[in-house]
Amino acid sequence: MTPPLYHFGAGPAMLPAEVLAEIRTELPDFRGSGISILEYGHRSPEFRALMRETEADFRELLEIPADYHVLFMPGGATLQFAMSALNLGGRGAYLVTGQWSAKALHEAERVAQAQAVWDGSQSGYTRLPADTEWQLPPDTGYLHYTVNETIAGVEFHLTPASRGAPLAADMTSMILSRPVATAQHALIYASAQKNLGIAGITAVIVNPAALQTPPRATPSLLDYRVWLEAESLPNTPPVFAWYVLGKMLKWTKAQGGVGALAARNQRKAAMLYAVLDASDFYVNKVHPASRSLMNVPFLLHDRNLEAVFLREAVAAGLQNLAGHRSRGGIRASIYNAMPEAGVARLAEFMRAFERRYG
Numbered sequence: 001m002t003p004p005l006y007h008f009g010a011g012p013a014m015l016p017a018e019v020l021a022e023i024r025t026e027l028p029d030f031r032g033s034g035i036s037i038l039e040y041g042h043r044s045p046e047f048r049a050l051m052r053e054t055e056a057d058f059r060e061l062l063e064i065p066a067d068y069h070v071l072f073m074p075g076g077a078t079l080q081f082a083m084s085a086l087n088l089g090g091r092g093a094y095l096v097t098g099q100w101s102a103k104a105l106h107e108a109e110r111v112a113q114a115q116a117v118w119d120g121s122q123s124g125y126t127r128l129p130a131d132t133e134w135q136l137p138p139d140t141g142y143l144h145y146t147v148n149e150t151i152a153g154v155e156f157h158l159t160p161a162s163r164g165a166p167l168a169a170d171m172t173s174m175i176l177s178r179p180v181a182t183a184q185h186a187l188i189y190a191s192a193q194k195n196l197g198i199a200g201i202t203a204v205i206v207n208p209a210a211l212q213t214p215p216r217a218t219p220s221l222l223d224y225r226v227w228l229e230a231e232s233l234p235n236t237p238p239v240f241a242w243y244v245l246g247k248m249l250k251w252t253k254a255q256g257g258v259g260a261l262a263a264r265n266q267r268k269a270a271m272l273y274a275v276l277d278a279s280d281f282y283v284n285k286v287h288p289a290s291r292s293l294m295n296v297p298f299l300l301h302d303r304n305l306e307a308v309f310l311r312e313a314v315a316a317g318l319q320n321l322a323g324h325r326s327r328g329g330i331r332a333s334i335y336n337a338m339p340e341a342g343v344a345r346l347a348e349f350m351r352a353f354e355r356r357y358g
């Protein structure tokens with residue numbers, strides 16, 4: 001019997017085997033209609049029912065306050081970088097802790113006023129700031145941070161002190177991996193292709209009280225109020241991605257919810273950091289307090305061995321471990337769908353590789 005294959009890609013990421021199996025079975029016939037979900041109309045009562053269930057599950061899993069709105073839209077987190085800036089108004093203050101928050105700031109600067117209030121690029125994005133290390137200028141409209149930096153492998157484990165400013169968070173690569181203080185945020189957004197399914201749909205949680213009127217030239221699809229009024233259907237939505245999102249939320253609940261997944265995710269990450277900490281053969285420069293639970297980037301001390309490592313990993317059923325194209329090295333993305341057995345196999349592979357080549 002061939003051993004199962006584990007896929008450590010950062011996104012699109014591994015889906016749970018159960019979810020893939022259900023999709024395979026259901027694909028030709030959505031809920032007994034005889035029509036595939038790939039061709040299903042978004043205005044149909046059946047799709048409306050799926051939308052309602054999806055929102056209810058999402059609200060339950062993240063304990064979203066009743067007066068907050070939940071929107072699902074295309075465009076990825078990258079579109080939210082600009083859209084959030086247009087709709088929150090005032091000068092955005094950004095904690096630049098990695099490549100994604102740097103991009104968020106860059107996009108915000110194109111359409112609005114924004115500035116970095118802390119910038120970790122000088123130290124190679126290896127740690128997160130304490131609240132005492134940055135200040136908010138008096139004209140701050142909102143504070144933006146990226147909870148988990150998917151490339152740098154740094155993660156905020158506590159919500160930064162926003163000092164009264166509306167707080168906006170990119171939760172793309174950690175949403176549903178552990179409980180978060182949803183109600184402390186004015187705006188949360190996350191692309192789906194990690195813990196919420198497949199690319200094409202983006203979840204947005206917004207406190208309507210925090211929204212300002214965007215500039216007049218803003219296209220209507222970049223105005224959150226248009227999405228609120230149209231209940232996330234101002235135009236044709238990504239129906240299939242929405243369906244997969246619904247499946248992922250049911251799966252997340254069946255795992256015991258966010259608390260149970262958080263405990264599992266802690267155990268998974270601890271397995272890999274234990275290998276890294278016990279070794280000079282592997283190098284991870286991230287400050288221990290800032291380590292990500294979802295993305296574990298590392299280098300081999302002898303960088304010439306990285307290609308060999310990746311090749312042998314594939315032979316051992318461990319796929320997509322190459323680091324981000326901007327950085328090289330190795331990166332293990334261990335989102336909710338990655339079973340503990342997959343991480344255990346990687347940890348064992350790393351120890352054996354070190355014994356052979358160290």
Ligand code: PMP
Nearest residue numbers: 011076077078100150172173191
């Ligand atoms: N933010 C973070 C933290 C990410 O990891 C990513 C994608 N990996 C993005 C934003 C961009 O997402 P998208 O490609 O869906 O626009």
